[in-house]
Amino acid sequence: MNVAVVLFTSDLRLHDNPVLCSALRDADRVVPLFVRDDAVHRAGFDAPNRLAFLADCLADLDAGLRKRGGRLIVRTGPVAKEVRRLVEETGAGAVHLAAGVSGYAQRREEQLRTALADSDCELRLHDAVVTALAPGRVVPTGKDHFAVFTPYFRRWEAAGVRGTLTAPRAVRLPDGDLSSDPLPSRDGVGDVSPALADGGEQAGRKLVTSWLSGDLADYADGHDDLAGDATSRLSPHLHFGTVSAAELVGRAREKGGPGGEAFVRQLAWRDFHHQVLAARHDASWSDYRPRQDRWRSDEDEITAWKTGRTGYPVVDAAMRQLAHEGWMHNRGRLLAASFLTKTLYVDWRVGARHFLELLVDGDIANNQLNWQWAAGTGTDTRPNRVLNPVTQGKRYDPHGDYVRRWVPELAEVKGSAVHEPWKVKDALDYPDPVVDLGEARARFEKARGLD
Structure with missing residues (x-):
């Protein structure tokens, strides 16, 4: 029995997920895994609003997997340690993961390589899962990233995005009982904003359908209208990967018109920032272009x-x-x-x-x-x-x-x-x-x- 682990991170979806599709294509049995990483808490990135939205996303992902014969395995602890433990439990030959660009994502990938180095399990990274176009896919001559958006966008448009993948019909777990921590609940999170939106792939896909058939047509003229609120509100779903940036680009282009073009440009802006951070990890907290500022602090x-x-x-x-x-x-x-x-x-x-x-x-x-x-x-x-x-x-x-x-x-x-x-x-x-x-x-x- 050939087993693979799919480590879900910022791709909490079943539709158009190259990580999951690749694992299902290469292995007989697949273990969908999400690790609640202690390092996220220590770094202060587990803000209440994101924890509540994440709980929705994980519950929805688990429900979708169960409809297909699988379920989501949740573990808590250091990612590399928990992945290695699951690999040993299942005899998995591969761990599939969406490539990331942040310093945290890069450290996670390196820790996974180290944890799996003396095993028979391979770490397989997949590009263009979190973004529409993979960071580094297009670069200027002699440089590792574009520092100005307009030339980047020209190359981004010419490169094109990958095709959209369908959601799997079945996900089969390995035989035997795999332990899992309980799914987190939004109700267990305090200090959540009163009007926080619902998370999860189903909510995201409904929002996409409504957006593409409605306000997208007026987006070019209306996206800066504060009172009109004529934006997609899809950014939380893009952040958690409950909707696919590549699928959004493809569907917006199918709709066409000024609204579709303007929306695609905004998705390219998102990719632009990811390719900057991929090349300059320090830009998350250091000036990309220092101006010798002596900031005030009142x-x-x-x-x-x-x-x-x-x-x-x-x-x-x-x-x-x-x-x-x-x-x-x-x-x-x-x-x-x-x-x-x-x-x-x-x-x-x-x-x-x-x-x-x-x-x-x-x-x-x-x-x-x-x-x-x-x-x-x-x-x-x-x-x-x-x-x-x-x-x-x-x-x-x-x-x-x-x-x-x-x-x-x-x-x-x-x-x-x-x-x-x-x-x-x-x-x-x-x-x-x-x-x-x-x-x-x-x-x-x-x-x-x-x-």
Whole structure:
């Protein structure tokens, strides 16, 4: 009997999963495994919102496997140790795993190689599982990654993504009883955002179907509309791999039109950040392009930003949405990040860490590198741009509906006036601005040597 282990990580799905399909093709029996790794807790990456969403994902994955004759085996402990133990229990000849790009993923792969080195079991890594195109698939001449998105996107489009795989009809476990820890439950997680979305492949695929048949058509024009919320909200499912980036690219291209093209471009942005991090692991916490910044650290201003009480309504609305949903509109993320790093001139790592504490889609590649883009220490070709929260609010929330939705103190302020701090200063319990925008911009430009 030929046995393989499938180590699920950021690919918690049955549809279009090259890891699972390869194992089922090569082995008679397959053991689906998920390891609750102690290292994730020690690193502080097991934020409540992601733990709750993960519990949904694992329950859904287990249910799908059981319909096919299998089940999910859950173990707790160091990944390499638990995988080696399961290999010894089953006599598995291969462990299949989606390749990752973060420092944690790279260490996990190396630890697995070491743990399996003296066994008859082979570690098999699979590319283009977490992303649509594998990091390193396209590179500029003489370099190991693209540092600018536009040339990357041209090569990315020309390379094309792999075809979509169907979900397996059957998954057969080895004979005998395999012990498993209980599946985690969302109910067992505290401090979860009140309106956190449901996780799992079924929820993800329903969302994909609704998105492709609905708002995708208007995505090119509407994706920055804060109040309209015309984004896919698929980022948590992409992070946990309950939907496939490659499948999304293929299906969006089939739909075509400006909306489909714009959405595919956003998926390429996700791949772009993964290929940057694959080449520069230190970019998760170190400046990709240092600007000799001497960041400020005003705890009162940082607290005001975190709690949505800066006195700038669109920034406050975005931060309150994050706290309530564990998710934030893409334009809101950009405005909140620009305000912290450029207007308050606070280290981007402070903001990135806070986002990772709350975001259900808190992905190291996309979160950290988007923060660096906003701070001007990343891949932005205009590193010193400063986004004015008043003009940005009027542009992307022209009627003020987004602000009134999340900042109830301003519910009676009409129209775009809600974005003007000097017009809302008398609103009940709403704070005065923490900083003057003109003074803040002058301070930032002086710090960057632009004055």
